[in-house]
Amino acid sequence: MPMINCRDCSKKMSSSAEVCPKCGCKAIGTEEERIIASKERWDAFQAKSLKREQERITKSRTRKAEQEEKEIAEATQKEKKALIALVFLIPLAYYVLKLTGHI
16 A cells, blocks of 8 residues: 655655544545645646756856856956057057167
């Protein structure tokens, strides 16, 4: 005879028992009804687990996208600084070379 969990106290009890020997809670109707109820609880558990996993994946993808955007912004900022430095350094180098007579 298969064992089931009591819906109130979660203790194991016989699937053919009409009441829980621990807490006295009435069992869910016939064995077939209990099996159906058990499957419904399992389906609900799986759906909830799937939803949590999808949320976790979505959060992970969002964090990765945010990190990539941040890295791109930082790289762009470095490129801008390098370009600004070149804009000032090239004329300065030209001026120094001209003053020293190398040009």
